[in-house]
Amino acid sequence: MSVVWFNSAFVEGTLPIDPADRGLLLGDGVFETIAVNHHRAIWLDEHLARMASAAKELGIGFNEIAVRDGVTAVLERSATHFEVLRVTLTRGITERGLAAKSDVSSVLISLNAFDPAKQPQSLRLAVSKIRRNETAPSSRLKTLSYIDGIAAAREASGVADDVLMLNTKGHVASSTVGNLFLLRGSELFTPQLDQGVLPGITRHHILQLSGWQKRETIINIEDVFAADAAFLSNSLRLVTPVTMLDGRPLGARSVEDIKTRLETLTRRN
């Protein structure tokens, strides 16, 4: 079912990882989740560029050639129309001490089936009590240290489908797994990158679409309620309308056009 590659070889069953690997012990690594449509990894170069940049900031070794070799090998085993490729990079093993350096990072690549038809067609969100920390790397980089997002998503369970997270200043940031966009008239808004949001690859492509005035800005909760429509973007689901926030309905203008254009873009890629 699942194809797994670890440090330059395919792996069957369990992963032969060192028990001192900092990815496992300290969430010390980064990852990318990439849509695979018809055996092609969508926007692969952009995902790997983002990973390289995050790894550089965190001082984690990133061997692009080794990662690309692994991705190529794994994609040769692609078996269905829609799949999800995950590339995980950890710092590897170090001496004791948080700031300790590693000579060799670990690379884990996996490919799993993914069914776009089973993804939610719309989402009800609740505002989380857990804030995104815009001063911290974990809010800007796609790191393995995901526990706050997990806790926030768990908080929403039973009440909503996911949470909308504010940053520590009280401005709107994102959901746990998607960037937020608002549509108002001919304008498309999204929180600017210093607000504690991931520089989403799909976010970037939405900001390139013609036909709207685009603005990266500071967004408050009232702006969400005042919008004609709100949606989340990510690499797997692309565009998902948000219909409710804390039990209040949001603007219901269709975002089908944006969704369709992104679907076309990603199948073509």
Next chain:
Amino acid sequence: MSVVWFNSAFVEGTLPIDPADRGLLLGDGVFETIAVNHHRAIWLDEHLARMASAAKELGIGFNEIAVRDGVTAVLERSATHFEVLRVTLTRGITERGLAAKSDVSSVLISLNAFDPAKQPQSLRLAVSKIRRNETAPSSRLKTLSYIDGIAAAREASGVADDVLMLNTKGHVASSTVGNLFLLRGSELFTPQLDQGVLPGITRHHILQLSGWQKRETIINIEDVFAADAAFLSNSLRLVTPVTMLDGRPLGARSVEDIKTRLETLTRRN
């Protein structure tokens, strides 16, 4: 050298972990670092109680009997006077989705040599630009999602030995791996638990020591400079004086008495 136990058996070499384990993929787990002195795990009950509480809050299964069996087995291989025991608990494997549940968590226990004599006798700190997020579980619980602390520690490299982290309100929280205490006259201050600090086990025992008035409170940077002495506490180093902050010397009153009393407590335990 290192003794490793994983899910009810000793492990030699690499760890037979599932490639989908959320501890590895999402920093989705908690851990405890416990001093082992003369083959005994110090304050073990308190460490496991803290782990149980964190696991419960995060919805991670915690099988105390299995963990204690593992700890006992590992401690039977204790070989030197001073060692460090680490107990790591991960959520295990789940379906896709941050809020997804797991039936079986993973338990990793390791025992490594630790030399108290090689620990720093004092520390110079720098104030980090990365804040501790007091709204988030990662600031209160000892989770595997440690990347912000790692980034903060790396930021200090070359300038200082570690960082002092403020919370998002600008109040003093802690270092990356220790609680902060200030001494002023006959008073001992430490940031209160809602300030984005870990409820340190050593912190707790310091708050039980006789001979000082103790206060858990809100602390500002000026308070650190105004103190007679500042020190950090954690389970392995116990008490380490802080001599400088951002290049400015701090109060130099001796904290040797507190240190000695904790050393006595932990050897007796």
